[in-house]
Amino acid sequence: MKVGIPRALLYYKYEKLWTTFFDECGIEYIISPETNKAIINDAANLAIDETCLPTKILLGHINWLKNQCDYIFIPRVEFVYRAQMCTKFMAQIDLVMNTFRGEHLKFLFYNLYKKGPKAEYKAFKKMGKYLGLKKSVYKYAYYTAKQAQVYYEMFRAQNQLQLLQQPTPQNKVLVVAHAYNIGDKFVGEPILRTLKNLGCRPIIAEYFDARECIQASKQLSRTLPWAYNQHLLGAIALYHEQVDGIVILTTFPCGPDSMVNEMIVRKIKDKPILTLTMDTQDGSAGLETRLESFVDILNFQKERPHA
């Protein structure tokens, strides 16, 4: 039996958790390749117009996987850290089943729909039972996977903090984008590459510790509902004073971001902010022009005598 994991959306959050779980259970799995133009084209054909770009990309990845494995793994997550998720994470399963109806694909569901410390384990338990595994196997696999995920995140957060605090002549740019945008080869990677080519040091907001960030996000908004947006907002609240500028990367048409970005621009007044909106368009000229002139502004600020 072979499980296919789409390299999209939550994969970029829980890669370690999922792969370690399957490894420990001794289940063979395959991960779809980095997003490329062929996947984007499939995605655009499969999706309805209203879905956001990351959701479209998910469909593209599932399309790639459909003849490569026995089961396609689809997560559905409703709560993280007791906070609500964006609707697309709840709708994923239904959306995928509806898009590929009539193709007789077999799906492996991972359904996390409760709050509380045991909720994640229960979701894995259900999946383990479905796969016909013994309790001892899936329970051990889950706790090992959880540990791997926690350490991975901790290590990543420490790494980012180091990058942030290390003095450097480069411009430090806080890149604010969801995990599935910044991690994607097609969406986030060109931004990071362009920033590096322009002599900047990108600091990725998403990599900072989630609990600390969500706590800190209350400084800027007490009522913001979405967990991942809280995370990013908190990173801005905590670290915006230590960077030279902020780049906000959004995919079109992201509902939560469209509101949160506006709020960030209104509340953070002391740093230059650039908002970039990505779609399936291919031309990188507009992107380069915008990033280039943004970095020019950062350089001007450094040259400028302090008033």
Added chain:
Amino acid sequence: MKKAYLGIDIGSISTKGVVIDAKNQIIASEYLWTEGDPMGAVKRLLKSLQKQIKDQTVQVVAVGTTGSARKLIGAMTNATVVKNEITAHAIGTTTLYPDVNTIFEIGGQDSKIIIVENGFVVDYAMNTLCAAGTGSFLSSQAHRLGVSVAEFGAIALTSKHPTNIAARCTVFAESDLVHKAQMGHKKEDIIAGLCKAVVTNYLNNLGKGKRIKAPIVFQGGVSKNIGVKKAFEEAVGCEVMVDPNGHLMGAFGVAVLAKQAGIERHFNFNVADLDFRTKGFECPKCANHCEIICVYQGNKLLDAWGNKCDNGAVRV
């Protein structure tokens, strides 16, 4: 022989070029249509500039390019500076108007707002995907109304009661415009309404949340439209300056940048007679199918770009 600096701004609609001397004085300038052929336009531009400075003993020692075809023309002219149009415009304007605080820029396909503080750019915004409210929108509407773009502004000034026109989107604006015309609104009122709509759209999209403070300079091709200038003044409530060379500001700015860069490379106007070609192909090496562009002078490869990864890199 005096040193001179050439700046070229190749936009989607028009191509601008200036030659400045060491004191930032413009000694030659040209403005012509790109007509979808940036290389041909630049060749025509160079010929015209060469003619203008024929009698003077100047030597162009540095070239700067900006605008959407800056890379292509940069490779063609062996430019020392290749800069984005936002910085180029800002540098150009702050050189001429050191105390400017806000720059409005409306070009053929894009519009920008640049916020300046004590001569330093601190913020900018640029229109996103759509070209509503830019020069190409105005010229297509002028065409629809049977008026030439050049007289558009003057006609707008004669209107006493500008018609309200929705300019959020070109498609809506067009249907709104047809509707208003059929309802019996006067042509000059509709034209003035269009100018006003361009300004409202601009201020709502780009100016949103930005600190707009006098002195304000308005530039780009649309700044030649006196109707739009007046609409801006009414909307922001203060004088909006338009430089007679406002349409050349990007080229001027990048010429200044080329001067400041300090790299000198003698430029020969013969480039205009050489044969340049571009070749585009789709890289087959991975699933990304990058569109790679190679620029040749005769059979010599000058530069290539478009690849997303090293697999598609074309070595010069």
